[in-house]
Amino acid sequence: MRTFDAIIIGAGQAGPSLAARLSAAGRSVAIIERKHVGGTCVNTGCKPTKALVASAHAAHIARRAADFGVVIGGDVTIDMPSVFRRSHKITLDSRMSNERWLEGLENCTLIRGHARFEDRTTVRVGDERLFAPQIFINVGGRAAIPDFPGIHDVPFMTNSDIVMLERVPKHLIIVGGSYIGLEFAQMYHRFGAEVTIVEKGPRLVAREDEEISDAIQAVLEGEGIAVRTAAECIRFSRDGEDVIVGVNCTKGEPDIRGSDILLATGRKPNTDDLGLDAAGVALDERGYIIVDDALATSAPGIWAMGDCNGRGAFTHTAYNDFEIIAANLLDGETRKVSDRLPGYALYIDPPLGRVGMSEREASASGRRILVGRLPMARVGRAVEKGETQGLMKIIADADTREILGAAILGTGGDEAIHGVLDMMNVGAHYDDLRWAVPIHPTISEFWPTLVLGMKPVDASP
Structure with a gap:
């Protein structure tokens, strides 16, 4: 020993x-x-x-x-x-x-x-x-490999497999509409693959506020990626060289035929x-x-x-x-x-940067909250770069003036979120962010604008 x-x-x-x-x-x-x-x-x-x-x-x-x-x-x-x-x-x-x-x-x-x-x-x-x-x-x-019916009857990839791929699939079906799946969906569609995302839940990235999820889906669908949500009975089979994914969605065809499957259903x-x-x-x-x-x-x-x-x-x-x-x-x-403050990013293009509570979480806490939001189409830097998809959002406590969270789905969002993250880490109030003087022209210069535009939202029990 x-x-x-x-x-x-x-x-x-x-x-x-x-x-x-x-x-x-x-x-x-x-x-x-x-x-x-x-x-x-x-x-x-x-x-x-x-x-x-x-x-x-x-x-x-x-x-x-x-x-x-x-x-x-x-x-x-x-x-x-x-x-x-x-x-x-x-x-x-x-x-x-x-x-x-x-x-x-x-x-x-x-x-x-x-x-x-x-x-x-x-x-x-x-x-x-x-x-x-x-x-x-x-x-x-x-x-994680869920025990879907027929899953072991078809070839499939996980994130560990697909990063080693040296070809572009003809039609990649991605099972799982969260962070890993969405990054590979956009990536491989830009490489030239037809891509379909299959998500069991009613919307993509359910952890996010609904307006963020909707905006993410709009970005992906705008590039030609098919999204099938509410897939309540996911199953797998083969037909020659093709793989078949059964989805049983309320809209669209009940089955999707593709060439490759990526499982992105969690860890x-x-x-x-x-x-x-x-x-x-x-x-x-x-x-x-x-x-x-x-x-x-x-x-x-x-x-x-x-x-x-x-x-x-x-x-x-x-x-x-x-x-x-x-x-x-x-x-x-x-x-x-x-x-530790919860902070993370989703690396689609444009990226999502997130810190702290979502609006849904803040409302559920019973606080009186203030919410500010701004479409990226009104952000000069985004317009100049020709990347106007997405939005900025900030949530604060109306009584304590504490910054509770923020999200930015937009160009540079994974970097611009740190202005709020750093403020939150030192316990600054939204007044401190309001009176910061960010550099122009940047994405971050609009955080004070969001603070000024915050409006009250009724808290839910």
Whole structure:
């Protein structure tokens, strides 16, 4: 048995950074990875998908060149193998950079293999047993595969598969109308595929306010993407080389015939094969590791970070998990997950940036709320760029003057949202945002305008 001060299981976004902090503090650390260093973000998530989004955006702008007075001879075509190679190189470069960094850390040992708990302080990797008084779990998640009728009778892809695709599907059917599915829908339609989105619910991205969902659907349908919502009985079958997706929608044909299927129906944690019961680590009914506000599990000396703890599903929340644990264990602080503002982005084009409460959530809280909204068609920067789809929105508490949340579906929305996010993080009131002097011409300059235009909304019980 080898002994360490700390063991980290999983080399995603939180694990390596924690290994660096612990090793710099003189602790001996073993970090165990059974597949690729970098986790979902580097290998099958952010890095490859945003590289693909960039290629799709370039194709879209090239096709719109005449709108800007730019003449391009001939049709715009897609060299998908080259698109893939560019994306995959970005992934490989990032993965190798992370590996070299880890391998160069003093007091840190990178171990390849599958880790399983034998007890609260002992982990087995192959034939080797490792001991540490502190263990940190950072095993991430994977695509969930619902038990749809006929699903195992047809070939299908998940996000991990489609980022490795070197061809453009003839007709891609995407099952799941939320964040992952919508990004791939727009991306592959811009690459030249016919795309249909099938969503069981009554609207896309149901987490968002209805006006945001409607605007997102309008963007996608405006580009020629078919959207089928209220698909209450999703089922699968084959007909020769084609795949058939049954939807039973109230409108349109009951079946959709396509060439390829992408399942984008949510994620599940990688916690089912770690031997967590042997360590006394409790899980919830969905398989996520139960943690407290400091990310400690039910087992003393064991913490869980990232997607596997159910407290965030993003790279930035996983990294913040590391920051919380490191601050508490090494810096004498008392950081808490509950202090974290929920913020995220949807990377369709134009992107959606979101922070804090939606209008629906704020109304349901029983507060007296104020809401300001502005169509992007009235934003000078958007008009100048020829990208006027979407809207800006801000929600505030009428009594406390607290900013409760904001959304921007529009060009630069993933960046412009940070003006509000930063204000909220320091506890500023909407008066502070009102009297900021943003730079012109930008998207962010309109946040004070939204504050001035806020109107009361009746709170629902």
